Amino acid sequence: MSKPIVRFAPSPTGRIHIGNARPALMNALFARREGGVFVLRFDDTDLARSKREYADSIEVDLAWLGIPPDMVVRQSERFEIYDDAVARLRDMGRLYACYETAEELEFRRKRQLARGLPPIYDRAALKLSPDEKVQLEAEGRRPHWRFRLDHRNEVWHDLVRGPSHVDTSSLSDPILVREDGTYLYTLPSIVDDIDLKITHVIRGEDHVTNTAVQIQIFEALGAKVPIFGHINLLTTTSGEGLSKRLGHLSLTSLREAGLEPQAVASLAVLVGSAESVRAVADLDELARLIDFDHISRSPAKFDENELYNLNARLIHDMSYEAVKTRLAAMDADGGEAFWLAIRGNLAKVVDAAGWWVVVRGPITPVIVDRAFVDAACNLLPPAPWDTTTWKTWTEAVKEATGIKGKALFMPLRLALTGMEHGPELAALLPLIGPERARARLSGKAA
Numbered sequence: 001m002s003k004p005i006v007r008f009a010p011s012p013t014g015r016i017h018i019g020n021a022r023p024a025l026m027n028a029l030f031a032r033r034e035g036g037v038f039v040l041r042f043d044d045t046d047l048a049r050s051k052r053e054y055a056d057s058i059e060v061d062l063a064w065l066g067i068p069p070d071m072v073v074r075q076s077e078r079f080e081i082y083d084d085a086v087a088r089l090r091d092m093g094r095l096y097a098c099y100e101t102a103e104e105l106e107f108r109r110k111r112q113l114a115r116g117l118p119p120i121y122d123r124a125a126l127k128l129s130p131d132e133k134v135q136l137e138a139e140g141r142r143p144h145w146r147f148r149l150d151h152r153n154e155v156w157h158d159l160v161r162g163p164s165h166v167d168t169s170s171l172s173d174p175i176l177v178r179e180d181g182t183y184l185y186t187l188p189s190i191v192d193d194i195d196l197k198i199t200h201v202i203r204g205e206d207h208v209t210n211t212a213v214q215i216q217i218f219e220a221l222g223a224k225v226p227i228f229g230h231i232n233l234l235t236t237t238s239g240e241g242l243s244k245r246l247g248h249l250s251l252t253s254l255r256e257a258g259l260e261p262q263a264v265a266s267l268a269v270l271v272g273s274a275e276s277v278r279a280v281a282d283l284d285e286l287a288r289l290i291d292f293d294h295i296s297r298s299p300a301k302f303d304e305n306e307l308y309n310l311n312a313r314l315i316h317d318m319s320y321e322a323v324k325t326r327l328a329a330m331d332a333d334g335g336e337a338f339w340l341a342i343r344g345n346l347a348k349v350v351d352a353a354g355w356w357v358v359v360r361g362p363i364t365p366v367i368v369d370r371a372f373v374d375a376a377c378n379l380l381p382p383a384p385w386d387t388t389t390w391k392t393w394t395e396a397v398k399e400a401t402g403i404k405g406k407a408l409f410m411p412l413r414l415a416l417t418g419m420e421h422g423p424e425l426a427a428l429l430p431l432i433g434p435e436r437a438r439a440r441l442s443g444k445a446a
């Protein structure tokens with residue numbers, strides 16, 4: 001295969017969500033695996049709704065996911081090439097002026113529906129004579145422009161869905177340019193795909209019908225039609241669609257909630273595929289798991305709990321090297337032994353700060369059996385301590401007191417950490433150290 005050139009093309013009208021992350025990752029990781037190019041294209045021709053602030057946040061989100069684009073393109077800076085394509089389509093008679101108002105179109109649609117006909121545009125404007133057009137313009141009407149479809153069964157081989165087709169005779173000729181001269185999504189997208197030599201258009205299933213229309217426009221412009229791939233959409237667990245308006249599933253909010261980007265990427269890529277959903281820390285490995293032939297055809301359900309489970313599993317295997325700087329930034333760099341002691345108890349990396357307080361203090365010990373804890377304190381082995389100290393100590397306590405099991409461990413854990421649950425005490429005890437351990441066993445905050 002020649003090197004793929006792919007794009008992720010969000011409209012910067014909000015913060016991107018985990019559903020958007022799916023095509024973003026599929027494109028970026030496919031390019032990465034095949035040595036291709038990943039383009040981030042902002043579909044910001046809707047100048048009223050698009051915001052630079054959202055575009056910038058999308059770039060931050062992609063970098064956080066580990067997939068910064070090789071190239072960034074903004075449609076708002078490329079109107080000239082769209083105007084040029086419009087002129088060409090008009091000259092070849094594929095783009096025609098229409099003068100109906102939205103109300104007139106709505107009225108016709110209702111009438112067609114009432115008669116049991118499909119509500120598609122009847123091409124009335126194609127029958128307008130030059131004089132009639134002059135007359136309409138003299139009345140102050142401005143034309144909008146439709147692309148004249150070839151009515152046929154448009155067939156393509158979808159990278160994901162296999163043989164696909166849409167009967168374009170069941171579609172209205174699409175409006176490419178509004179009466180105020182602004183562009184709808186369709187034409188700029190195609191012109192950019194041609195200009196940037198996009199080889200694969202990989203996007204959500206919401207675009208399947210657009211594809212049939214777009215193939216005809218690619219052909220009308222004399223361009224090679226790219227390979228299309230439509231991946232299933234992510235929905236909530238109850239099956240609702242995601243939209244940029246659902247802010248709590250935005251990548252920004254997931255990042256701010258302290259989730260690892262690899263957890264988000266693993267779920268976004270693997271859910272609804274043939275692979276089991278698991279935590280994959282390495283993006284190259286995740287890229288190898290993408291198999292466009294085996295993506296489910298039904299929507300994939302996004303479960304936030306699954307995301308948190310993946311996150312915990314990733315952290316449980318995370319090396320000290322990988323997390324060192326972040327621990328230092330939260331003043332909780334207790335060295336490798338500390339990290340290895342606590343990582344299995346973390347749901348998020350930020351929770352390490354709490355365990356660092358448990359090690360370094362001060363904590364308030366909980367003494368449930370004064371006599372027993374005193375006896376245990378007197379049996380503490382001499383320094384230096386290591387990870388065998390806990391075993392040596394508790395065996396000595398068991399022998400001296402006859403107490404064993406939970407009755408032995410729990411009072412010691414409560415005294416040493418102030419908590420009922422936590423990391424292995426064998427690992428924590430040498431980190432707490434003899435001085436603090438003695439103080440805590442004596443009931444002092446330390």
Ligand SMILES: Nc1ncnc2c1ncn2[C@@H]1O[C@H](COP(=O)(O)OP(=O)(O)OP(=O)(O)O)[C@@H](O)[C@H]1O
Binds near residue numbers: 011019245
């Ligand atoms: N829930 C989803 N699951 C998978 N892909 C999605 C989902 N929603 C959108 N996409 C894909 O994300 C890409 C960017 O699309 P777009 O910017 O239109 O996002 P959107 O969330 O649909 O937008 P909006 O909510 O503003 O209508 C497209 O490839 C689109 O198919």
